[in-house]
Amino acid sequence: xxxxxxxxxxxxxxxxxxxxxxxxxxxxxxxIGLPTKVSDYLPSDREIILHTExxxxxxxxxxxxxxxxxxxxxxxxxxxxxLPGASYFHxxxxxxxxxxxxxxxxxxxxxxxxxxxxxxxxxxxxEDAIPAVGGAMDLAIGAKQVFVIMELFTKEGACKxxxxxxxxxxxxxxxxxxxxxxxxxxxxxxxVVAREIxxxxxxxxxxxxxxxxxxxx
Amino acid sequence: xxxxxxxxxxxxxxxxxxxxxxxxxxxxxxxIGLPTKVSDYLPSDREIILHTExxxxxxxxxxxxxxxxxxxxxxxxxxxxxLPGASYFHxxxxxxxxxxxxxxxxxxxxxxxxxxxxxxxxxxxxEDAIPAVGGAMDLAIGAKQVFVIMELFTKEGACKxxxxxxxxxxxxxxxxxxxxxxxxxxxxxxxVVAREIxxxxxxxxxxxxxxxxxxxx
Amino acid sequence: MISKIVESAATxxxxxxxxxxxxxxxxGTAGQPVELIDALLEHGVGDLTxxxxxxxxxxxxLAALLGAGRVRKIICSFPRQVDSQIFDGLYRAxxxxxxxxxxxxxxERIRAGGAGIAAFFTPTAFGTTLADGKETRRIxxxxxxxEEALTADFALIKAHEGDRLGNLVYRKxxxxxxxxxxxxxxxxxxxxxxxxxxxxxxPEAVVTPGIFVERLVEVGGRLPLATEGQ
Amino acid sequence: MISKIVESAATxxxxxxxxxxxxxxxxGTAGQPVELIDALLEHGVGDLTxxxxxxxxxxxxLAALLGAGRVRKIICSFPRQVDSQIFDGLYRAxxxxxxxxxxxxxxERIRAGGAGIAAFFTPTAFGTTLADGKETRRIxxxxxxxEEALTADFALIKAHEGDRLGNLVYRKxxxxxxxxxxxxxxxxxxxxxxxxxxxxxxPEAVVTPGIFVERLVEVGGRLPLATEGQ
Numbered sequence: 078x079x080x081x082x083x084x085x086x087x088x089x090x091x092x093x094x095x096x097x098x099x100x101x102x103x104x105x106x107x108x109i110g111l112p113t114k115v116s117d118y119l120p121s122d123r124e125i126i127l128h129t130e131x132x133x134x135x136x137x138x139x140x141x142x143x144x145x146x147x148x149x150x151x152x153x154x155x156x157x158x159x160l161p162g163a164s165y166f167h168x169x170x171x172x173x174x175x176x177x178x179x180x181x182x183x184x185x186x187x188x189x190x191x192x193x194x195x196x197x198x199x200x201x202x203x204e205d206a207i208p209a210v211g212g213a214m215d216l217a218i219g220a221k222q223v224f225v226i227m228e229l230f231t232k233e234g235a236c237k238x239x240x241x242x243x244x245x246x247x248x249x250x251x252x253x254x255x256x257x258x259x260x261x262x263x264x265x266x267x268x269v270v271a272r273e274i275x276x277x278x279x280x281x282x283x284x285x286x287x288x289x290x291x292x293x294x
Numbered sequence: 295x296x297x298x299x300x301x302x303x304x305x306x307x308x309x310x311x312x313x314x315x316x317x318x319x320x321x322x323x324x325x326i327g328l329p330t331k332v333s334d335y336l337p338s339d340r341e342i343i344l345h346t347e348x349x350x351x352x353x354x355x356x357x358x359x360x361x362x363x364x365x366x367x368x369x370x371x372x373x374x375x376x377l378p379g380a381s382y383f384h385x386x387x388x389x390x391x392x393x394x395x396x397x398x399x400x401x402x403x404x405x406x407x408x409x410x411x412x413x414x415x416x417x418x419x420x421e422d423a424i425p426a427v428g429g430a431m432d433l434a435i436g437a438k439q440v441f442v443i444m445e446l447f448t449k450e451g452a453c454k455x456x457x458x459x460x461x462x463x464x465x466x467x468x469x470x471x472x473x474x475x476x477x478x479x480x481x482x483x484x485x486v487v488a489r490e491i492x493x494x495x496x497x498x499x500x501x502x503x504x505x506x507x508x509x510x511x
Numbered sequence: 512m513i514s515k516i517v518e519s520a521a522t523x524x525x526x527x528x529x530x531x532x533x534x535x536x537x538x539g540t541a542g543q544p545v546e547l548i549d550a551l552l553e554h555g556v557g558d559l560t561x562x563x564x565x566x567x568x569x570x571x572x573l574a575a576l577l578g579a580g581r582v583r584k585i586i587c588s589f590p591r592q593v594d595s596q597i598f599d600g601l602y603r604a605x606x607x608x609x610x611x612x613x614x615x616x617x618x619e620r621i622r623a624g625g626a627g628i629a630a631f632f633t634p635t636a637f638g639t640t641l642a643d644g645k646e647t648r649r650i651x652x653x654x655x656x657x658e659e660a661l662t663a664d665f666a667l668i669k670a671h672e673g674d675r676l677g678n679l680v681y682r683k684x685x686x687x688x689x690x691x692x693x694x695x696x697x698x699x700x701x702x703x704x705x706x707x708x709x710x711x712x713x714p715e716a717v718v719t720p721g722i723f724v725e726r727l728v729e730v731g732g733r734l735p736l737a738t739e740g741q
Numbered sequence: 742m743i744s745k746i747v748e749s750a751a752t753x754x755x756x757x758x759x760x761x762x763x764x765x766x767x768x769g770t771a772g773q774p775v776e777l778i779d780a781l782l783e784h785g786v787g788d789l790t791x792x793x794x795x796x797x798x799x800x801x802x803l804a805a806l807l808g809a810g811r812v813r814k815i816i817c818s819f820p821r822q823v824d825s826q827i828f829d830g831l832y833r834a835x836x837x838x839x840x841x842x843x844x845x846x847x848x849e850r851i852r853a854g855g856a857g858i859a860a861f862f863t864p865t866a867f868g869t870t871l872a873d874g875k876e877t878r879r880i881x882x883x884x885x886x887x888e889e890a891l892t893a894d895f896a897l898i899k900a901h902e903g904d905r906l907g908n909l910v911y912r913k914x915x916x917x918x919x920x921x922x923x924x925x926x927x928x929x930x931x932x933x934x935x936x937x938x939x940x941x942x943x944p945e946a947v948v949t950p951g952i953f954v955e956r957l958v959e960v961g962g963r964l965p966l967a968t969e970g971q
Contacts (some may be wrong), residue, residue, distance in 0.1 A: 715948075718945075
């Protein structure tokens with residue numbers, strides 16, 4: 078089999094698929110990078126409240142032109158806007174919201190996710206790499222549901238959903254669902270369930286491709 | 295010697311004496327009861343900021359008439375007023391101010407104070423007594439300086455400044471100065487110093503009366 | 512559209528079951544959610560564990576709940592007051608369990624419960640009978656007591672204004688335990704003097720963000736009566 | 742009359758000694774007290790321990806302080822950014838000690854320092870390399886890591902408005918670490934966009950009560966430039 082590194086879904090498709098699973102009224106934190114793109118696809122008929130770790134609920138879209146205010150940034154330090162009903166708070170309160178389990182969903186990127194829900198997304202472990210953790214570990218253990226959005230394979234063809242993470246961990250057993258370009262995987266006590274497979278592959282083919290024991294929904 | 299239970303200073307005198315020792319700019323918490331009376335004697339030429347444990351800095355005098363607002367009470371649940379520059383905060387922040395050592399002075403009543411600065415002011419230890427601690431233990435250990443204001447003797451003539459407290463403790467080694475109707479006592483590493491004696495007694499007489507080893511300033 | 516507004520205090524409390532742990536806001540009467548407590552009394556459940564700073568004043572509110580025999584245990588800092596006769600009688604009769612907690616430790620335990628902190632070392636109460644049996648530790652030359660977080664099934668609190676998202680502001684010293692309890696309870700129920708439109712509250716001045724509030728009910732701006740004494 | 746107002750940033754920082762621990766507010770550039778950092782750089786002391794969420798952006802502010810060799814150690818959560826080249830070089834050369842702390846743990850440690858809590862059990866980082874060597878404990882079926890409070894000799898923060906008593910309000914997400922650091926430092930120094938009269942700030946909306954602030958200096962409403970990237 079040739080290395081297939083990209084599945085049927087584009088990154089925008091993946092973001093749209095995650096957005097579909099965010100229900101009306103949810104309090105949601107979107108991580109830096111690909112997760113941020115989810116905000117572009119939140120259904121307009123659902124009222125969803127975005128949290129940013131740097132002290133805000135009710136975050137609106139990225140600021141453009143005159144809207145740009147250097148005191149109003151998201152976690153990626155991009156200028157954003159404020160929606161009606163927003164509130165500001167300091168960092169201890171903001172991370173208390175995470176750690177205390179008040180966020181319904183957080184969406185994170187990942188280097189690897191294990192079949193038991195371990196998350197590795199903060200550090201490659203490379204000797205020369207400068208470590209930077211930010212809010213990753215707090216987000217990983219805090220939200221009621223942790224969604225990971227990532228391509229299933231690295232550019233080199235290595236599967237990122239693994240039996241055991243080789244990268245340094247961000248959190249243990251914390252991931253609930255992994256949204257990839259091939260499928261949506263739920264991490265359950267009975268193993269990994271491929272809840273939804275995109276494109277033409279069957280469950281057996283996906284299991285072979287990933288080298289994992291998978292079951293269907 | 296006959297039992298002498300009351301010294302030269304009245305309770306108002308004692309409160310005035312404490313007030314004299316509160317410097318310009320101090321953040322001060324006045325406990326329930328006699329300590330509250332200190333506020334009546336704060337020098338008008340000094341700006342002193344009063345904290346109340348139930349979530350306020352910048353507390354003003356007791357409210358009268360139309361000023362009475364059931365949402366604006368002091369720790370004794372008496373309606374009070376708000377001064378310009380006041381602020382409100384929740385209980386965790388309010389007690390963080392105490393515990394974190396931000397208050398300059400708190401003034402407390404006491405059943406007993408020991409010569410090493412232990413404080414007993416929350417519970418008589420009586421079997422049938424219903425315990426109630428409130429903020430007493432937080433105040434005892436939190437302020438930069440803890441002043442106790444109390445009559446030196448009980449009505450039965452027992453000295454309340456003692457070598458070891460017989461009542462249950464509120465805090466250990468926490469009292470700095472004891473303002474009584476007989477004298478002002480500083481609790482120091484070298485023992486109890488009678489910094490100021492009121493009326494006609496000499497140091498030796500006061501030592502005999504109290505049964506304590508005292509030194510002069 | 513999100514709306515956490517419920518029509519009545521009775522509706523707001525109707526799923527509180529027997530045996531629930533319920534935090535109730537207020538310092539004395541300031542911030543006491545009188546209408547919610549009355550609804551809880553009317554609702555009729557018992558065997559409750561109540562977390563409040565006090566243990567009831569006079570014969571109404573929390574005192575009435577105690578008097579009706581609905582409370583198994585109370586966790587508080589200052590039960591004895593000039594008008595705490597209902598508590599006093601039950602306690603002396605051995606009909607009510609009391610967990611006495613220093614006020615700042617009570618506040619911090621509730622805050623920890625809301626913030627996902629399991630336990631913390633505090634200097635308060637070290638060397639006193641209220642630390643009996645508790646783990647202690649010397650850290651950087653000072654002695655501390657280990658205290659665990661407090662959480663609850665429900666919180667009943669009183670705020671001044673709120674919007675349909677559950678954002679709340681308070682009035683003066685009626686704020687006290689409200690924001691903490693809202694964060695520490697699975698279901699936080701707020702009575703407010705006035706419900707306002709979304710956007711009417713200044714985002715810089717919101718004290719309890721809506722994420723902490725599950726239900727709110729407008730009780731029409733009634734202010735409680737002040738009581739004197741401790 | 743109390744006045745915590747000082748005439749200039751230079752005056753505000755002039756007693757910061759060599760070897761001091763200095764907390765510096767800001768999340769990236771929002772809330773970064775640029776003028777105070779510049780004054781600290783000009784002041785010339787070194788061997789500093791800095792607590793900040795990041796480790797400098799570009800070549801100004803905190804990055805300039807690092808670049809001038811004034812910092813011995815930095816305690817932060819997210820040093821590596823697109824424009825953290827000064828930090829990166831020093832770190833790789835072994836000329837700067839790094840204590841990496843998860844952002845929420847950093848915030849909570851500072852808050853604990855201000856609130857007199859010596860240490861706390863947090864679930865964050867359990868089972869990761871950032872908990873290596875730390876005490877852990879299972880509490881009610883979940884695993885936690887013990888983390889100690891952080892305090893500092895000085896805090897440099899940026900607020901929006903302040904009065905002579907030191908009461909502060911912030912603007913939007915520039916609030917971030919400011920209120921926490923003010924509470925955790927022996928001497929908290931705030932630069933504000935505008936000094937207002939006592940009584941001008943709404944007591945319900947004051948975020949940092951003056952008790953936490955020792956000095957404030959007006960820097961004239963300059964807003965920092967926004968930077969993009971992480």
